[in-house]
Amino acid sequence: MKRMILALVFVAVPLAAQNQDLGAPVAEGGTLERTTTQASQAEDEGGLSFTVTDESEWADLGVAIPAFATDRDISTPANSNGTAALGREVARVITSNLRNNGLFKPVGPDALPQPSFAQITAPNWGTWSGRGAEMLVHGYVSARGDGRLLFGCYLYDVALQDELVREGWVVPPADWRRAAHKCSDLIYSRLTGESPFFDSRIAYIAETGPKDRRVKRLAIMDSDGANHRFLTLGSATALTPRYSPDYKRLLYLSYVDGNPRIYVYDIGTGKQTLVTQSTNPTIAPRWSPDGRYILYSMAVAGNTDIYRVPASGGQSVRLTDTPGIDIGGSYSPDGSQIVFESDRSGSQQCYVMNADGSNQRRLSFFGGRCATPEWSPRGDQIAFTRIAGDFNIAVMTPQGRNLRVLTGGWQDEAPTWAPNGRIIQFFRTERNTGRSALWQVDLTGRNERRLPTPVDASDPAWGPILP
Amino acid sequence: MNSNFKLALLLAGTAALGACSKKAPEQLPPPPAEVAPTPAPTPTTPSGPAVGSQAHFENAVNGLNVIYFDTDRFNIDNTDAAALQTQAQYLARYPQIAITVEGHADERGTREYNLALGERRANAAKNYLVSLGVAAGRVNTVSYGKERPVALGSDEASWSQNRRAVSVVVN
Numbered sequence: 001m002k003r004m005i006l007a008l009v010f011v012a013v014p015l016a017a018q019n020q021d022l023g024a025p026v027a028e029g030g031t032l033e034r035t036t037t038q039a040s041q042a043e044d045e046g047g048l049s050f051t052v053t054d055e056s057e058w059a060d061l062g063v064a065i066p067a068f069a070t071d072r073d074i075s076t077p078a079n080s081n082g083t084a085a086l087g088r089e090v091a092r093v094i095t096s097n098l099r100n101n102g103l104f105k106p107v108g109p110d111a112l113p114q115p116s117f118a119q120i121t122a123p124n125w126g127t128w129s130g131r132g133a134e135m136l137v138h139g140y141v142s143a144r145g146d147g148r149l150l151f152g153c154y155l156y157d158v159a160l161q162d163e164l165v166r167e168g169w170v171v172p173p174a175d176w177r178r179a180a181h182k183c184s185d186l187i188y189s190r191l192t193g194e195s196p197f198f199d200s201r202i203a204y205i206a207e208t209g210p211k212d213r214r215v216k217r218l219a220i221m222d223s224d225g226a227n228h229r230f231l232t233l234g235s236a237t238a239l240t241p242r243y244s245p246d247y248k249r250l251l252y253l254s255y256v257d258g259n260p261r262i263y264v265y266d267i268g269t270g271k272q273t274l275v276t277q278s279t280n281p282t283i284a285p286r287w288s289p290d291g292r293y294i295l296y297s298m299a300v301a302g303n304t305d306i307y308r309v310p311a312s313g314g315q316s317v318r319l320t321d322t323p324g325i326d327i328g329g330s331y332s333p334d335g336s337q338i339v340f341e342s343d344r345s346g347s348q349q350c351y352v353m354n355a356d357g358s359n360q361r362r363l364s365f366f367g368g369r370c371a372t373p374e375w376s377p378r379g380d381q382i383a384f385t386r387i388a389g390d391f392n393i394a395v396m397t398p399q400g401r402n403l404r405v406l407t408g409g410w411q412d413e414a415p416t417w418a419p420n421g422r423i424i425q426f427f428r429t430e431r432n433t434g435r436s437a438l439w440q441v442d443l444t445g446r447n448e449r450r451l452p453t454p455v456d457a458s459d460p461a462w463g464p465i466l467p
Numbered sequence: 468m469n470s471n472f473k474l475a476l477l478l479a480g481t482a483a484l485g486a487c488s489k490k491a492p493e494q495l496p497p498p499p500a501e502v503a504p505t506p507a508p509t510p511t512t513p514s515g516p517a518v519g520s521q522a523h524f525e526n527a528v529n530g531l532n533v534i535y536f537d538t539d540r541f542n543i544d545n546t547d548a549a550a551l552q553t554q555a556q557y558l559a560r561y562p563q564i565a566i567t568v569e570g571h572a573d574e575r576g577t578r579e580y581n582l583a584l585g586e587r588r589a590n591a592a593k594n595y596l597v598s599l600g601v602a603a604g605r606v607n608t609v610s611y612g613k614e615r616p617v618a619l620g621s622d623e624a625s626w627s628q629n630r631r632a633v634s635v636v637v638n
Binding site for chain 2 (some may be wrong): 193210387
């Protein structure tokens with residue numbers, strides 16, 4: 001896995017005021033180490049191969065996920081009841097992950113027999129055939145002498161009585177859920193042929209209070225809603241976060257000094273700096289895919305344009321220059337192009353330009369308005385907010401063709417892609433009450449669900465797959 | 468174009484601006500000097516809000532510290548112009564006072580676009596005040612986009628009240 005180490009030197013602005021709304025820093029995650037499983041396995045042949053958009057014939061693919069076994073049931077910081085109980089929790093997390101995307105019919109550990117440690121690598125086929133599950137997941141938890149936990153994850157085809165794939169990970173106890181997500185990703189990728197997405201995080205805005213006095217706080221959580229943290233206290237309105245590709249920093253808008261300003265928040269230190277030294281309002285922050293550049297939009301004398309600045313600080317470059325509102329911006333995965341929003345033609349539409357600002361041209365020509373475009377991490381689609389009476393999430397090709405509207409809410413806004421470009425999250429605002437929640441929908445538009453959050457939520461920003 | 472009736476009525480009632488009353492008054496009104504509605508010179512008003520307070524400003528301009536916009540628009544129409552003239556007169560009378568113009572949008576726009584739109588509206592109001600002779604340095608702007616509605620419904624009546632630029636005295 002390629003790791004990006006960005007040595008960042010931001011111009012320090014030690015204004016006490018700009019840190020006023022910040023909570024205590026959150027510990028950065030530990031590292032997850034992939035271990036080789038001892039047996040060599042012919043795993044490149046004989047798997048299943050489907051495309052996700054054609055899910056109709058396999059939405060019922062049964063997957064049995066019994067509790068992970070343990071070699072020694074001993075106490076661990078990850079679970080006070082011991083590694084056996086932890087093994088059951090891991091299987092529950094995997095079950096919940098696989099259930100929540102409409103592709104599988106998982107059966108979890110609470111409805112299944114518990115395999116022994118020895119059976120993890122040699123399933124008792126008699127127990128599993130005839131249960132209606134085509135796929136079988138086995139795994140184990142082992143507490144290592146160095147305090148870390150070893151997880152093994154195995155996927156078997158019940159009819160073939162054969163192993164499809166296996167992998168192992170060593171994680172600090174606090175990161176045990178990441179092992180469950182990695183195992184979920186292994187299963188998902190093996191069965192769909194798609195890239196993984198469960199082991200990832202989401203930044204968003206947590207909302208409370210009445211419509212005219214809404215409190216909006218920066219918050220983060222795992223892709224399944226676990227490990228939820230508030231990063232700001234709520235005394236200043238926070239909006240529109242974006243995780244850096246390495247998850248070390250967050251861009252977001254805060255009114256902490258009374259004006260809308262983009263800050264670069266460092267997750268490890270809990271400190272933040274202004275994205276640019278200017279008294280002008282800055283909005284709509286975005287990262288380049290390699291994390292080296294930041295896009296922001298700045299209003300000068302009322303006119304908003306898009307700017308680019310190196311993430312390590314330095315000179316900003318203005319990329320747009322029209323009297324209209326030019327705002328936002330989402331890079332193509334290769335970093336060569338930027339799709340953005342502009343009302344230069346009279347109403348909000350989506351435009352594309354080269355990363356240096358050249359060759360600006362309109363993409364959306366299908367009636368209604370095109371707002372908040374986001375390029376898929378796969379590069380094949382652009383998601384956006386389509387405004388045509390109601391606000392809905394839609395996708396089109398990077399050439400502006402094949403418009404498909406995926407949702408049907410009254411006000412669905414601000415799409416963000418899953419790391420594998422197969423699921424889109426957005427926020428849905430309720431008419432009159434103004435209450436909002438995070439939702440997600442797959443590219444068929446058929447599998448839509450609400451994400452549970454502790455309070456109301458908006459502005460989801462899904463980060464990439466964790467290394 | 469501006470559909471805010473209340474504002475129009477208020478405006479028609481102010482002596483200085485009521486250029487088109489239908490009935491001839493029995494007595495000629497006093498010459499329409501730059502008269503903001505009532506604020507007599509401070510010494511003769513025994514009570515009431517102090518100069519420099521938001522309440523004093525709002526009383527003096529008869530509530531015309533707020534102007535309203537059509538959907539997605541940020542132009543200053545005749546009604547807005549009259550309100551801003553009243554504000555400019557107040558600022559001319561009290562040169563020690565600075566204001567912030569807060570630009571707002573209704574909920575029927577995306578969040579980031581509305582922040583930019585509120586910025587446009589606040590600046591349109593500011594530019595008009597400056598064109599009337601108010602020093603640019605006395606007029607700050609801030610956009611709240613759709614984050615701070617005053618009318619809470621999801622209907623045109625509410626949205627028309629939320630598409631606004633509000634002048635607020637800086638303390």
